[in-house]
Amino acid sequence: MLRVDGLSVKYGAVPALHGVSLEVNEGELVTLIGANGAGKSTMLKAISGLVKYEGEIIFNGESFDNCGPRNVLTMGIAHCPEGRRVFPQLTVTENLLMGAYLRHDRNEVRRDIDAFFERFPRLGERRLQAAGTLSGGEQQMLAITRTMMSRPKLVLFDEPSLGLAPNLVEQTFRFILDIRAKGTTVLMVEQNAFAALELCDRSYLLASGKLVQHGTSSQMLSNPHIREAYLGG
Amino acid sequence: MEQLLQHLLNAVVLGGTYALLGIGLTLIFGVMRVANFTHGELYTFGAYMAYALIGPLELNFFVGLAIAVMLGILLGIVIEFMLLRPLQKSDMDTTMLVTIGAWIALQNMELFGWGGVAKSVPHPFPTDPFVIGSVSVAPLRVFVVCVAMVLLVSFYLMINRTTFGIAMRATFQDPEVSSLMGVKINRMFTLTFAIGSGLAASAGALLAPVFVVVPMMGDLVTLKAFAVVILGGLGNIVGATIGGFVLGLAEELGAGYIDSGYRDAMGFILIIAVLLLRPQGLFAPRERTG
Numbered sequence A: 001m002l003r004v005d006g007l008s009v010k011y012g013a014v015p016a017l018h019g020v021s022l023e024v025n026e027g028e029l030v031t032l033i034g035a036n037g038a039g040k041s042t043m044l045k046a047i048s049g050l051v052k053y054e055g056e057i058i059f060n061g062e063s064f065d066n067c068g069p070r071n072v073l074t075m076g077i078a079h080c081p082e083g084r085r086v087f088p089q090l091t092v093t094e095n096l097l098m099g100a101y102l103r104h105d106r107n108e109v110r111r112d113i114d115a116f117f118e119r120f121p122r123l124g125e126r127r128l129q130a131a132g133t134l135s136g137g138e139q140q141m142l143a144i145t146r147t148m149m150s151r152p153k154l155v156l157f158d159e160p161s162l163g164l165a166p167n168l169v170e171q172t173f174r175f176i177l178d179i180r181a182k183g184t185t186v187l188m189v190e191q192n193a194f195a196a197l198e199l200c201d202r203s204y205l206l207a208s209g210k211l212v213q214h215g216t217s218s219q220m221l222s223n224p225h226i227r228e229a230y231l232g233g
Numbered sequence B: 001m002e003q004l005l006q007h008l009l010n011a012v013v014l015g016g017t018y019a020l021l022g023i024g025l026t027l028i029f030g031v032m033r034v035a036n037f038t039h040g041e042l043y044t045f046g047a048y049m050a051y052a053l054i055g056p057l058e059l060n061f062f063v064g065l066a067i068a069v070m071l072g073i074l075l076g077i078v079i080e081f082m083l084l085r086p087l088q089k090s091d092m093d094t095t096m097l098v099t100i101g102a103w104i105a106l107q108n109m110e111l112f113g114w115g116g117v118a119k120s121v122p123h124p125f126p127t128d129p130f131v132i133g134s135v136s137v138a139p140l141r142v143f144v145v146c147v148a149m150v151l152l153v154s155f156y157l158m159i160n161r162t163t164f165g166i167a168m169r170a171t172f173q174d175p176e177v178s179s180l181m182g183v184k185i186n187r188m189f190t191l192t193f194a195i196g197s198g199l200a201a202s203a204g205a206l207l208a209p210v211f212v213v214v215p216m217m218g219d220l221v222t223l224k225a226f227a228v229v230i231l232g233g234l235g236n237i238v239g240a241t242i243g244g245f246v247l248g249l250a251e252e253l254g255a256g257y258i259d260s261g262y263r264d265a266m267g268f269i270l271i272i273a274v275l276l277l278r279p280q281g282l283f284a285p286r287e288r289t290g
């Protein structure tokens, strides 16, 4: 479905990714793990068009060629950025409408929003409240749903569990598994390597902008190097 | 008491146009992070276009005003395209210096084109004021305040109720995430500058028949627009609206009860007071960040 080939990204003169390749097949949940600064977010930003890259990104046979976020979204890839990033002064409903910005089926959009409020009634009660007043966990649910409002084929999640209490982390992962179960392919960045590997089908490990390992979740979990460096022995 | 009522009425007339100016400036600042010193020149441009169309070209008054505003929007698009678009990645100081340069250039073009002699714009309203009890107001001023109100309300409906308005506010808060939602950021910047410029030009066109039109009048207008924006909090649209009326009121009261020479000083006295006591602006929104 998605093929990334020899991807390199530089911030000014500083390289953040050197020739990374990866692949995501339809229906998979793939994770991208690695230490801080490894280049995980950069990879997602390159795919969604937020940063310029060298190399090739091919989605369902079409090459991206640095076409920018709007075109990437139109092709069916949505990106839920690191740190939630809800629009703090827009209401909950307005945030969701922004997620559906490129859609024209107003009634269906309304129905999607209502379905979200049914699932998270606390957010339904706060639908006219500024999103910046929500709790961290509520903001994360909102951010994920906003991303899904475009009805993507592939969704990129950047550390959706960041800064959440353990029970909320679990809720977030359940939500993401649910999204996958409903037919959306997922590529997710996750700090917590153990949680990520438990959850996914396959995983890629980045270090200092390079790909160092990849494999199925059980291969990665049993790899002695990964156990030692990332899973605490 | 009667005098106070009269001042209040005058304040509303002034405040409406100050609000238009302030909203335009704060919108440009909020969305584009540009401190736009051409704002007063767009006001002046709107005023001169109204003069040219209604005076020498003898167009219908209302048609002339409408075209003047449209030309202001167009000039805004040209400025954005030629000066700001190439500097999108530059910092705020750079774009500020560029707009200051454009301010000087535009003003001298006006001086060159129209000369230094004040122009007055003819209008079709009777000069006898409406008198209600002890207060009186010229029909032209009633027209000005009504149009200003219509523009303010339309602007609020646009920004709060339309998808475009929501996207504009979203861009204001987080351009990167907005682009992830599919917003064309470049086009949003152009439209923002166009709308902001249109609001400034409409204030200029509306007040042109009330006062006279001179090339230098933009200077004070720019400064007053910044006063309104600082009063309301940078980038705060509701704040700029209220700030416009607060400045109108302060000028009227300052002129009426202290000395008429204080009229134009009031805005700056207010800025100093606000910056000392409430630097986030009078109406900073409360927001949770955790």
Ligand SMILES: Nc1ncnc2c1ncn2[C@@H]1O[C@H](COP(=O)(O)OP(=O)(O)OP(=O)(O)O)[C@@H](O)[C@H]1O
Pocket (backbone or CB within 6 Å): A011, A014, A015, A016, A034, A035, A036, A037, A038, A039, A040, A041, A042, A043, A082, A191
């Ligand atoms: N906008 C930027 N300008 C300059 N350097 C950047 C920028 N964004 C990221 N970098 C650098 O690129 C490298 C990779 O950053 P990236 O954000 O992709 O890491 P990450 O793996 O997502 O880390 P984390 O787990 O902390 O989120 C880092 O060295 C970082 O400092």
Ligand SMILES: [Mg+2]
Pocket (backbone or CB within 6 Å): A040, A041, A042, A082, A158
């Ligand atoms: Mg990151």
